[in-house]
Amino acid sequence: MRRKCSGVPLRRWLFAAPALVLVTVFIAAPYLNIVVMSLRSPSNVQTFGPGFTLQNYVRVLSDRLYLGLLGDTLIYAAVTVAFSLLLAYPVALHLARTQSRWRGLLYAAVLSPLLTGVVIRCFGWIVLLATQGIVNDGLRQLGFGPIQFLYQPVGVIIALVHVFLPFMILPIMNAVEAIDPRLEEAARTLGASRATVFRRVILPLSMPGVQSGIILVFVLAASAYVIPMLLGGGRVQTMATVIVQQLLGGFLWPFGAALALVLSAAVALLLVGFALITKRAMRRLA
Amino acid sequence: MSRLTVRELTKVYATNPAVQDFNLDVVEGEFVSLLGPSGCGKTTTLRCIAGLEIPTNGRIRFGDRDVTRLPPEKRDIGMVFQSYALFPHMRVAENISFGLEMRGLSGREARSKVDAVIDMVQLGGLHERYPRQLSGGQQQRVALARALVVEPALLLLDEPLANLDAKLRDEMRVFIRSLQQRIGITTLYVTHDQVEAMIMSDRIVVMFAGRIHQVGAPREIYHQPATRDVAGFIGQSNLFAGKVVAREDACMVVETAVGLIRCKGPLGFAVGATGHVMVRPEALRLARPNGGFAGRMTEQHFLGNLVDCRVTLADGTAISVQATGEEISRPGDEVGLLVDESRAWLLP
Numbered sequence: 001m002r003r004k005c006s007g008v009p010l011r012r013w014l015f016a017a018p019a020l021v022l023v024t025v026f027i028a029a030p031y032l033n034i035v036v037m038s039l040r041s042p043s044n045v046q047t048f049g050p051g052f053t054l055q056n057y058v059r060v061l062s063d064r065l066y067l068g069l070l071g072d073t074l075i076y077a078a079v080t081v082a083f084s085l086l087l088a089y090p091v092a093l094h095l096a097r098t099q100s101r102w103r104g105l106l107y108a109a110v111l112s113p114l115l116t117g118v119v120i121r122c123f124g125w126i127v128l129l130a131t132q133g134i135v136n137d138g139l140r141q142l143g144f145g146p147i148q149f150l151y152q153p154v155g156v157i158i159a160l161v162h163v164f165l166p167f168m169i170l171p172i173m174n175a176v177e178a179i180d181p182r183l184e185e186a187a188r189t190l191g192a193s194r195a196t197v198f199r200r201v202i203l204p205l206s207m208p209g210v211q212s213g214i215i216l217v218f219v220l221a222a223s224a225y226v227i228p229m230l231l232g233g234g235r236v237q238t239m240a241t242v243i244v245q246q247l248l249g250g251f252l253w254p255f256g257a258a259l260a261l262v263l264s265a266a267v268a269l270l271l272v273g274f275a276l277i278t279k280r281a282m283r284r285l286a
Numbered sequence: 287m288s289r290l291t292v293r294e295l296t297k298v299y300a301t302n303p304a305v306q307d308f309n310l311d312v313v314e315g316e317f318v319s320l321l322g323p324s325g326c327g328k329t330t331t332l333r334c335i336a337g338l339e340i341p342t343n344g345r346i347r348f349g350d351r352d353v354t355r356l357p358p359e360k361r362d363i364g365m366v367f368q369s370y371a372l373f374p375h376m377r378v379a380e381n382i383s384f385g386l387e388m389r390g391l392s393g394r395e396a397r398s399k400v401d402a403v404i405d406m407v408q409l410g411g412l413h414e415r416y417p418r419q420l421s422g423g424q425q426q427r428v429a430l431a432r433a434l435v436v437e438p439a440l441l442l443l444d445e446p447l448a449n450l451d452a453k454l455r456d457e458m459r460v461f462i463r464s465l466q467q468r469i470g471i472t473t474l475y476v477t478h479d480q481v482e483a484m485i486m487s488d489r490i491v492v493m494f495a496g497r498i499h500q501v502g503a504p505r506e507i508y509h510q511p512a513t514r515d516v517a518g519f520i521g522q523s524n525l526f527a528g529k530v531v532a533r534e535d536a537c538m539v540v541e542t543a544v545g546l547i548r549c550k551g552p553l554g555f556a557v558g559a560t561g562h563v564m565v566r567p568e569a570l571r572l573a574r575p576n577g578g579f580a581g582r583m584t585e586q587h588f589l590g591n592l593v594d595c596r597v598t599l600a601d602g603t604a605i606s607v608q609a610t611g612e613e614i615s616r617p618g619d620e621v622g623l624l625v626d627e628s629r630a631w632l633l634p
Contacts, residue, residue, distance in 0.1 A: 185338050186371035188358040190436065191388030200384075204375050 038257035048254050056258035066242075066259065070266055073238040076153060076228075077221035080160040081168075084217050085210065087161065088168035092209070093202070095169070096176035110169050113162055122230040125159045126150060129231075151233040159227045164220050168213035175209025176202065204281070211278055215271055222267050239263040288349075289314045289472040290335070290440055295344035297330050304330040306496045308344070315470040317463065319483040322493035323519065328476045329444055331493075335474065336442050337361050348439050359388070361440075364433030368445040370425045372417040378404075378428050379413040385436040403435040406465065423454045430462070434471070441466070441473040447482065459485050480520045484508070492516045508566075510552070510631050517564045517633060524570070524605045526563040530555050530632070538632055543601040544579045547625055551632025561632050567594075567608040569629035572615055577622035581605065583615050597621060 038056055043049035060066045095106055113121065128135050129149035136146040149155040179202060187197045225240040232241065239259060246256035288311040295308035305327040312318050320328035333339040335346055337358035346354045353361050364385075372381050379400055386396045404410060407427040417425055426446060433441060446462075447455045463486045466473050477483050483490045484504040492500045492507060492515075500512035511517035514525065528542035538555060540547050540563050549563050571578075572595070584604070585596035595607045595615075605623065615621050 180369065180371060182367050182369055182371035183373060185336075185358070186365065186367060186432075187373070187384070188338070189336055189361075189363055189365040189442075190385035190432070191359045192384075193357075193359055196388070201373060 034257045034260060037253055038261050040254040042252060042254050047251070056255050057262070059255065060258050060262050066262075069237060069239055069242055070263065072153075073222055073240070073263065074266065074270065076157060076160070076238060077218050079157055080164065080221040081214050081217050083157065083161045084165050084168040085214065088165055088172055088213065089210075092169045092172035092206075093176055096173045097181075110166055114166055118163060118226045119230070121163060122159060122227055125155070125162070125231060129155050129158070150231060151235040153232075153236055155231045156228045156236050156238075159231050160221050160224060163224075163227065164217045167216040167220060171212035171216070172206055172209040175206040175212075179205045207278070207281055211274075211282065214274070218271070219267060222263065288312060288347075289316070290474070291345075291347040292331075292335065293345045293347075295331065295334060295346065296342050297327070297334055297339060298342045303496050305334070305341075308498060310491060310498075310501065312472055312474065314472055317466055317473045317475065317486060317488045319475045319477055319487040319490045320493060321477055321480060321483040321490050321519075324478055325495075326493040327496040328478075328491075328493050332442055332444055332474060332476045335440070336363055336365050362436075362438050363440050363442055364436060364438035365442040366426075366429045366433050366444065366446045368448050370417075370429040370446075370449075372425055372428055372432070374417055376416075377413065378409065378415050378417070378420070381417065381428055382432045382435050385432060389436060399435055403431045406434070407431045422450055423458065426450065426458065430465075434469070439472070441471045443473065443475045445476055445478070447477075447479075455482075462486065484520075492519065494519075509629065510550075511564065511633055512552075514562060514564075514633060522567050522606055524565045524567065526565070526603075528561065528563060530557050530559050530561065533557055537627070540632060544599050544603070547630060548627045549625075549630035549632050550628070555632055561634055564631045564633055565625055566629060567606040568592075569626040570605065570607045571624040571626065572597075572607060572609050573622035573624050575620040575622050578624040579622065581621055581623055583617050583619050583621050586617050597623060599623070 037048065039052045039054070040048035041051050041053045041055065091110065095103065095110065098106070100106070127133055130136070131146050131148065131150070135149070139145075139147060147154075149158065183201050183205070184197050187201050188194075192200065223240055224238070225244060228236055228238045229241050229244075232238070234241075240263075243256050243259045243263070246252045246259060250256075290310070290312040292308055292310040295305055296303065297305040308327075308331055310318070320331060322328050330339060334341045337353065337356055337360075341354065344354070345352060348361065373384065376384065382400050382403060383392075383396050386392070386399060391399070400413075404413065407430055409424060409427050409431065412420065412424065412428075417428065420428065426449075429446070443462075447458050450458060459482055475483075475486060484507075487504060489501060489503055490507050491498055494513075494515045499516050500507060502510070502512075507516065508520055511520065511523075517523040517525070526540070526542040526544065526547060528540040528547070530538050531541045531546070532539040533555075536550055537548055538551050540549060540561065542563060547563050547565075549565075551561070555561060572583075579599055581597040581599040583595060584598050587594040591610075593609045595609055597605045597607055599605060607623065
């Protein structure tokens, strides 16, 4: 009897073991390593010096340069979130409700940014956004002077929005699909116009999808490295590009680790705040 | 004047006609059911009247107002859906006041209307609940209250009881009917349940394959069905194919394979016309072998208040008979069948 009782949880643990090992080895351990590294003392001749110190964190949090960098990174991420939300919502709404036989094709088009490597896509944007590129040619035809997209935050944000758009569209689409079309019809029979139905029924009920999309895109955009590196061309710096400079260029491992953890902590704090703000609205939908 | 007038309504999907040439007049305060098997077009008809579907052809008028081209929000209707379609993110009171709010009503006036309708559907004390915290029966009442609170010109119900268990369904039939009578609201009710339609309606519209087969009071539909489909869908029926051989005033004499049957029927059956005599199982009486049509009892099921019998006639047709229980025949016995002529009905 006793054996049987203790046997079930044990077997459950066994099933969970592969995932547990994977998480421990490839996520928890490296993270722990970074935490330890960030507490080491810096050294010019070795990876790190002897003993432990909080000096790296003090340097990050007291230097205007790094705080400004953190602010820039979070602002780029927030702007990316805002634009992807604006672009994604109508697409998600259409995809969720369309009866068209092209639905599969539209779906594939939404996923297409994920089908090529990020480096290839960035070079694509460089070609398009260059001063002599197609976009500026078009603008010239319309009588606008060439706009400097490349090596400016605007170019970085355009590429970020493009790449992370699917992560905003898909959760919103799922949320809208889960809304019973009868709810819209009921609202109509009660006297609500299409616009009112959207505002009072669809929008509030799709909020869980919007919330997921915002979190996903924000996290991805705040930690993006390749896009700001290639489209920023060294003139747009984010936390990610600076961290890589510290690690590979300066070999300042302890300081790079501290920068990385400060970024993670800032993003985590913002997300907790966001979750708290939206909690009340979400509870109504639970 | 009719509260609702539907003329030549037709709805075609791609190439499949869902509803064809539907005509109906519903008077003020009347309760009319659309009855038929699934896929007969009854829900499509209701959705056209609600404005949720655009008819391919035909006209719909509420009173003297032509609403055929109006969107649902301009029609002044109240609708209850099979799934209730309550807004999950709104409390009971918010769900109910939604329609009032859309009409620009808020504050104390709206609250008192909501309170009144909540009392009417006996949901007192549940104002602040969310729909998911309610039972199926309570959700149903909220849906009803939400439709009624705006005092619509027309109440439309689409199989509202289909998702309830049997006991609650019986209760709600009576509840909805008495509520409808009390407030006198013109009501159109879609159902596939013939008992439901019988109990609740002033008149029933019986539909098959997109077409109306008969419109009439429940008694009329039951005792004087217009087609074999109607006779078969509503209650049990026995059919005897035959030919009219004589007419005497309201009665006709029909020659069938088992013998002559005297019956009533609609005008329009001339001598020589072929048709079917319909006899309900309770309009047949078992007799001694030499009385009436000769047959043999093949099955017997005791139902308590009556006995359900199967009798095979000389020509092999199986007939169901409902006897009241004092008969002595057993399966295998020769019996005679007597037809109550006043309850035999001729149909095409």
